[in-house]
Amino acid sequence: MLVAAAVCPCPPLLVPEVASGAAPELEAVRTHCADALGVLAASRPDRLLVVGPAPAGAHGSFPAGSTGSFAGFGVDLSVRLGEGAGGRPLPASLAVGAWLLSRTERADRTEQADRTDRTDRAGLADVLVEGLGIDERATTEECAETGRRLAASGERVALLVLGDGSACRTVKAPGYLDERAAGFDAEAARALGSADVPGVLALDAGLAYELKAAGRAPWQVLAGAAENAGLGGRLLHEDAPYGVEYLVAVWS
Secondary structure (H helix, E strand, O other): OEEEEEEEOOOHHHOHHHHHHHHHHHHHHHHHHHHHHHHHHHOOOOEEEEEEEOOOOOOEEEOOOEEEEOHHHOOOOEEEEOOOOOOOOOOHHHHHHHHHHHHHHHHHHHHHHHOOOOOOOOOOOOOEEEEEEEOOOOOHHHHHHHHHHHHOOOOOEEEEEEOOOOOOOOOOOOOOOOOOHHHHHHHHHHHHHOOOHHHHHOOOHHHHHHOOOOOHHHHHHHHHHHOOOOOOEEEEEEEOHHHOOEEEEEEO
């Protein structure tokens, strides 16, 4: 059963070493992502699935211990998704997710080391963490069905859902300016911020693809997982730096 979810963007620029001199520009996003992961930790899950868009050849499951690298972005930095034997390399979105989790896990371990009562602790450091790469062209029903399976995979399942909104908000955006982008992003923010399952499932897959909104498919996986879960939502952050929509939300 799904007990909580965090929705975060996944540009590699979130990682300060990748952003370099531009790192301060996304500090607010990092802070809100940390807040969102705090909600996941407080939900005390027994299984955490990190779900994000993946290119061709990188779809499907990534077992605990899978590693990723930011070498393709000019940085000698590797990350690991949980503890385990691992498997094939993580796609960029899941590598960003692993980096976000590594910050939370370090904080968890520091907090746990300060506690005298180890039986009363919340965190993600000891939770089974696995990844799932989603094809951004997957249909709405395919995404929803994937989410239903994830929710049924454990008694207390949490999701870290990674993905950006449109990349067409300005003329300097990766997809140039598309007048439809602002409306699409506004509806996505509204639906994600209110845990509106039908609203998330109603996001147009074809339009999302045209607007380069790679988060649509992972968001609809979340919607499928949240059916009948009775979760409420809260939008923590919305901005479109560089012409790309970044959303942070929590469902709990």
